[in-house]
Amino acid sequence: MTAVNRLVIFDCDGTLVDSQHMIVGTMHDTFEELGLPVLDDAAVRNIVGLSLVEAMAALLPEAESAFHEMAAEKYKANFYKRRVEQAAGPDPLYKGILDILESLNDDGYLLGVATGNSMRGLERVLEEHSIGKHFVTLQTADGHPSKPHPSMVQTAIAEAGSDADAAVMVGDTSFDMMMAHNARCGGIGVDWGYHHTDELEGAGAAHVVSSSYDIPAVVKGLIG
Incomplete structure (x- = not known):
């Protein structure tokens, strides 16, 4: 065998x-851009590991799925901005x-x-x-x-x-x-x-x- x-x-x-600082900071950027209340850092840490759309659904359970998808795209753009435009290190x-x-x-x-x-x-x-x-x-x-x-x-x-x-x-x-x-x-x-x-x-x-x-x-x- x-x-x-x-x-x-x-x-x-x-x-x-x-990656905690990068993920938590990017989520705060995203919620601020969307005009949403500031998240507690612990709430963000709790959803790390989920795919982005599912993470947004967990953080925003009352929102529609289309909003979750839009918020996920905003997060990606903000992550890129932090990584490239702000020259964030690895x-x-x-x-x-x-x-x-x-x-x-x-x-x-x-x-x-x-x-x-x-x-x-x-x-x-x-x-x-x-x-x-x-x-x-x-x-x-x-x-x-x-x-x-x-x-x-x-x-x-x-x-x-x-x-x-x-x-x-x-x-x-x-x-x-x-x-x-x-x-x-x-x-x-x-x-x-x-x-x-x-x-x-x-x-x-x-x-x-x-x-x-x-x-x-x-x-x-x-x-x-």
Whole structure:
């Protein structure tokens, strides 16, 4: 019997890169431009991980779907403005991320990304930090339903020649953990991102780590 590839799928924002300032600031810009009340920062952090239209629907539940779509487009334009016109630098990698990507590759694991970001945004992050070479499969909101639908994980598994028993999702939000559960694979939560440990555990995380350097050992314990 042919062995399947072992696959570790990472979320991006809040897991690989610390994008909190950029995301929260851009959402504030967008709500101000639309003449909406100022959001609490915590409310913005709670929706990170969802695709943009779904995020706007969560923040503006009484608005029509067309307004959610328009607000999502405004957000994209404001994000671009902050990134390019204001010469915002790249969001930093969290401590140890580059080391553990290299370690997992050296140990024979294939790596992927599943993010509510766009492909353009994800490719920019990978290029800024020269880490694209570590990943064999990239799944974004451009071609999938929003988390926690399992489509991104299922497609990553198929592209990598893996299966649910040999794959694990690493992420910082309850949406990541629910997506892993819906795809019938393990979930590892990280506590340095947008959702609290109790939210990650409540959403089905098998483990929650406090250091990126703990990820390889937890991965090995889950999928060998």
